[in-house]
Amino acid sequence: xxxxxxxxxxxxxxxxxxTAALHTLARxxxxxxxxxxxxxxxxxxxxxxxxxxxxxxDPHLSELAAASYPVYRDFEAHVGESCSFTQTGFLYxxxxxxxxxxxxxxxxxxxxxxxxxxxxEQVRTAxxxxxxxxxxxxEPGGGYMIPSEVARAFGRSARRLGACxxxxxxxxxxxxxxxxxVGVETSHGVLFxxxxxxxxxxxxxxxxxxxxxxxxxxxxxxxxxxxxxxxxRGAHPAWIDDVNDLNGRPHEDDGFLIGYPTHDxxxxxxxxxxISSHSSVIDAIGSSRFNWLQTTERQGSYASFDCYSDxxxxxxxxxxxxxxxAVVTGFSGGAFKLAPELARRISNLLTEK
Numbered sequence: 001x002x003x004x005x006x007x008x009x010x011x012x013x014x015x016x017x018x019t020a021a022l023h024t025l026a027r028x029x030x031x032x033x034x035x036x037x038x039x040x041x042x043x044x045x046x047x048x049x050x051x052x053x054x055x056x057x058d059p060h061l062s063e064l065a066a067a068s069y070p071v072y073r074d075f076e077a078h079v080g081e082s083c084s085f086t087q088t089g090f091l092y093x094x095x096x097x098x099x100x101x102x103x104x105x106x107x108x109x110x111x112x113x114x115x116x117x118x119x120x121e122q123v124r125t126a127x128x129x130x131x132x133x134x135x136x137x138x139e140p141g142g143g144y145m146i147p148s149e150v151a152r153a154f155g156r157s158a159r160r161l162g163a164c165x166x167x168x169x170x171x172x173x174x175x176x177x178x179x180x181x182v183g184v185e186t187s188h189g190v191l192f193x194x195x196x197x198x199x200x201x202x203x204x205x206x207x208x209x210x211x212x213x214x215x216x217x218x219x220x221x222x223x224x225x226x227x228x229x230x231x232x233r234g235a236h237p238a239w240i241d242d243v244n245d246l247n248g249r250p251h252e253d254d255g256f257l258i259g260y261p262t263h264d265x266x267x268x269x270x271x272x273x274x275i276s277s278h279s280s281v282i283d284a285i286g287s288s289r290f291n292w293l294q295t296t297e298r299q300g301s302y303a304s305f306d307c308y309s310d311x312x313x314x315x316x317x318x319x320x321x322x323x324x325x326a327v328v329t330g331f332s333g334g335a336f337k338l339a340p341e342l343a344r345r346i347s348n349l350l351t352e353k
Contacts, residue, residue, distance in 0.1 A: 015335075049257050058311060072145060143249075180324035238250065246286060
């Protein structure tokens with residue numbers, strides 16, 4: 001006979017999704033625990049740009065972001081912890097073939113979240129340092145937060161609500177009995193739970209492979225360069241540029257973060273460093289969009305692997321017939337802005353009768 005479960009739900013992984021889910025479940029009165037091999041938010045969450053925005057070309061992702069947005073804009077009221085929100089505004093540049101669908105979606109989302117369809121002239125007038133002959137979606141309330149601070153805030157609030165966080169605890173394997181998952185074997189012993197949630201970010205595909213759990217996820221390296229300017233930049237929004245595959249936001253001290261996909265799937269579990277050859281690619285492509293790039297200097301990079309899926313739609317569901325093992329990941333570098341709603345939805349699944 002197995003010992004009585006210590007937890008109703010045990011979460012593996014202390015990044016933004018794991019801590020948001022921990023907080024949501026604790027608020028619902030469940031016995032919930034989290035196992036993290038290091039400290040909270042030390043993985044890819046620590047290297048996230050933390051952009052908070054709503055519009056996506058996929059309506060499902062827009063819905064997740066729209067539901068998460070109020071939590072971030074009034075974080076202390078929702079979580080009971082203070083975390084700063086830096087409002088910069090946000091621009092989304094859709095590809096030419098996606099413009100019609102984008103305009104329709106803006107009309108659907110605008111009653112819930114302030115956003116506008118801007119023609120190219122409006123973009124250039126508001127942000128003279130942006131080069132464009134194409135339209136964009138403007139979200140004046142967009143901006144960014146510091147993801148590691150947010151994840152730790154979720155963790156502190158969850159602890160006050162009775163959750164247990166096992167930092168410095170390596171999960172070696174899942175424990176199965178009676179046709180279901182009943183806990184995990186860790187570096188500090190076995191932790192038993194009615195249900196287990198895997199929220200390991202880029203480590204998720206390998207972990208699932210080791211336990212013969214089918215999935216359609218992969219890892220990919222992300223590199224975002226830090227650019228510093230010697231002159232004041234003026235107002236500048238965060239952005240996603242589907243025309244040029246660029247992403248980024250203003251950074252502290254008149255700087256910018258700017259990234260371009262690496263398409264590098266050669267995952268290794270450990271520190272990841274920026275690659276100068278990829279920085280050259282970022283410079284070349286970024287110069288076609290921003291006239292400030294040539295007046296800045298690279299001051300390093302944020303580099304990490306993250307978990308990807310087809311279309312960035314991710315997974316937030318049970319992955320076994322007994323509904324004892326759930327996986328939440330695969331949002332292709334964009335999980336931060338979705339985390340509060342993902343936490344709510346996975347908590348609904350875990351608590352439904």
